[in-house]
Amino acid sequence: MAGVGCKSAVSFSVLKRSFSLRGSPRSVLTGGRRSAQEGRLVARPFHPLRTHRHPAYVCFSCQDSMSETLRTCYAYLNQTSRSFAAVIQALDGELRHAVCIFYLVLRALDTVEDDMSIPLETKVPLLHDFHTFLYQPEWCFTESKEKDRQISVEFRNLGQEYRDVITDICHRMGVGMAEFLEKKVSSMMEWDKYCHYVAGLVGIGLSRLFSASQLEDPEVGRDTELANSMGLFLQKTNIIRDYLEDQQEGRAFWPQEVQTFNTALTPILMAFY
Template identity: 90%
Template sequence: MDILKSLGHPEELFNLFKFKMGGCRAVMPKLDYESMSESLRTCYLYLNQTSRSFAAVIQALDGELRHAVCIFYLVLRALDTVEDDMSIPLDKKVPMLNDFHTYLYQDEWCFTESQEKDRQVLEDFPTISLEFRNLAQEYRDVISDICHRMGVGMAEFLEKKVGSMKEWDQYCHYVAGLVGIGLSQLFSASQLEDPEVGRDTELANSMGLFLQKTNIIRDYLEDTQEGRAFWPQEAWSQFAGRLEDLAQPEKLESALSCLNLLVTDALRHVPDVITYLSRLRNQSVFNFCAIPQVMAIATLSTCYNNPMVFQGVVKIRKGQAVTLMMEATNMRAVQNIITQYSQEVGCVVVSVFPAFTTSTFFNAVGLVLPLCRFYRRSPSPIRHGTRPCTSWP
């Protein structure tokens, strides 16, 4: 089926074949599980069970940073599982979220009442917290701080709706911007990246917001069917009386207008993404950061003006994903990818909404394309590390 979807894209067929024949090792080297403790091996097992996409790029990170990010991911996955579990009553969930960071230092704490698919990270939290306590102090401080701030933010939004566009930014900051900030601080703590990367929280926040907004836009149908509402009311109330009404066939035109508005809002973070990536020096960190971002812009391009967002699951082709993963290893390639998908959305805008040539969309993309051209001319900053780096001529 994956091959059939890529029949019109020969480069994807080539990359799918290359990937299956071992080409993936260029960006995702095989881990040495034999040298790990049993508890650390279990953590990597949970990582692969709970996130196929992030697991690959996490396991490709260099040195001790790999373990720190693995544990960071699992701690936040456990926190997110509590937030998502609609079976936990609010009077129990709110204090759990507020106090979750304290469980990192409680040897035996676990939660066995979750109904979520990723509940194993709560049921076996003692294994995760053990490996957390085995990390160096500088990593523990970052993870604990971000876990605390995120839990407080999640608890805040459990008791109120995402109303304004500003509140949408705030919610995305709590659940994803803080992840970007925490990861950046881990990169700097590992000394694989310069201190500036960890200090510039505005750029790091934008990295997280771009990914989170993409996920929220794409997951409209799944979230509304499960009683979760993450699209901002300020946006959808312009087009429908209730958020779930956008899925009604007779509301399609209004639904697409709302969808396109949110995609345009997400695109305004792309200039910060480009600037952030341009500062990275370590190849494994660059791959880790760049691959999810190019997947996100490809997903946004697929979602734009797409009725399937309101009818099912919108995904990019596997061949497309593999091609992006194998190509997004240097700044020149990334700027080409961002330019391509920004222009694809622009073509849809021009063909469907010819009067919108001075719209917010073009204001946003007007910032993206000059940055891409600038970084195409600039020399690659990435240092050669433990694996060869694709140089930028």
């Protein structure tokens, strides 16, 4: 999978963490949200992935036809997701594999963004260039024993129509994440922009993948406004859901222009808990 060149020790640790199978703290990909303090985006602490009570979702009917590397990708999927894993593996044929790889690539990118131990001078170019690593089989992760390369291998095994979508969304998301590393979210417009980068682009990418598979009409992939609005809805729902918890722990991720309203709202919310 995407990796950072073997020549960089920082890159080794970054991408190793990307596939350490730990939950990302806040994106729509994990059902979490981005938190911020005093208008500045900060990552919440990582939490070890809980052991699933139920068996991993596996498409047994197609296991025999999968390559070993592709089976490993689905193992990553089942270990990093719950609801997404079930839904993705209910898809048909090549689309199922494309969405699986799409999910894993964006989760890796998301993990890089959240890692507060990476200095900005390293993280910004890393986010900008992350999409290019997908096409570089010589890039690797320290102590990976080659297994983490399997996502990159399966990405390159996808049809060009799928690769183009995944690369484009990964690039746009990485650039957007880099933009908001230190930027204060002062307005609703900026809030929408951030949510677009981390969630709206996921919806747009999925819609384009569905159209590329020809299982859906091309218009589905072209309706970016609808796909983006769905992504924003999911991301903001996550943020709203955790509003009280964030306030109690001294965190907030709300535009500064609505902070006054939120301050007045907190006692009302606490009365219901």
